[in-house]
Amino acid sequence: MKRALVTAGASGIGFAMGEAFAQAGYEVWVTDVDDAALARCPDAWTARRVDSSDDGQMRALFDEISVAGGLDVVCANAGVAGPTAHVEDVAWDDWKTCVDVTLGGAFLCAKYAAPMMKAAGQGAIVLTSSTAGVFGYPNRAPYSAAKWGVIGLMKTLAMELGPFGIRANAICPGAVEGPRMEGVLEREAAAKGMTRDAVYEGYASGTSLRTFVTAEDIANMAVFLASNGAQRVSGQVISVDGHTENPDPKP
Structure with a gap:
């Protein structure tokens, strides 16, 4: 059975990804920092409390996955919305937290997934970016910068890991129905x-x-990008957003 890991997988987009991969026949592993949400994950999933921006915790997680038999798909989905504020009003700590989780967490996924995928001669890395990683986005400097960074990371991974049979792609959600977007609104x-x-x-x-x-x-696209139907798709930025034309809603 193929194995998929989804970070921030206990709720929202990550949980939907877990469900979609389970329906596709994968053994599902998820991480999160929300203990209550982790407790609600299906019993068939392997759920772990892991901070995606913590190198030690991520290394231990991937060591456990390696012992379990390796990894076919990793969805680097963890991210922090960050503040909505003019750039001069953004606190340095808020900037660092957003970038550390959103971009740093994606980097750590790739860093620790790459060796086991290289050994297997195959693998798919799916990174969750955003339309904010495609457009400049006013009042969202940390988030937009981190999501642009995710795309740069993905492009590099596709080039670096492609010779080993490993594909990397980024999904750019637009405005996604749910509690997180309600907070942004x-x-x-x-x-x-x-x-x-x-x-x-x-x-x-x-x-x-x-x-x-x-x-x-978003979850359906992640499963497609991990599938044989996308075996020649790599290095791509794929928006699932209803075709965003204007990233700055006006009154």
């Missing part, structure tokens, strides 16, 4: 002096499909 509304509904409509109207996307939409 509320913070952005406060920062811009808008209502939550006005910000929501701004996001939706900024896509050609006039819609948010779902966690399941």
Whole structure:
């Protein structure tokens, strides 16, 4: 049985990825820092409390996975939304936390997955970026910078690991329905002096499909990128966002 690891996999997009990989026949491992969410994961999954930005914890996790038989797919999905603020108002600690988890966590996934995937002569690395990693995004400097970095990391991984049969791709979700996006909407509304509904409509109207996307939409793309149907797809930035045209919702 193939094995897939999803970081930040106990809720939201990560949980949807876990469900999709389980339905596709994978043995699923997930990490998270939310103990309550981890406790709600299906019994068939291997769930571990791991901080994706902690080198020691990530190394121990991958050591355990190696003993279990290796890894076919890693979804580096952990990320922190970071503050919604003008750049001069962003605290240094908030910047570091966002970049350490979002970009540093993706790096650690690749660092520790690469040796076992090289030994196997195959593997798929799927990194969760964002439309904020494609556009400049006002009032979201740490998040946007980290997500741009994820794409740069992915492009490098695809080139470096491709000769070993390992593929790397990045998914760029747009506005995803769910609690996390609700928090973003509320913070952005406060920062811009808008209502939550006005910000929501701004996001939706900024896509050609006039819609948010779902966690399941993102999960389905992750499973496809890990599948034989995508065996010649590597180094790609794939948006699942309803085609975002305007990343800065206006009143």
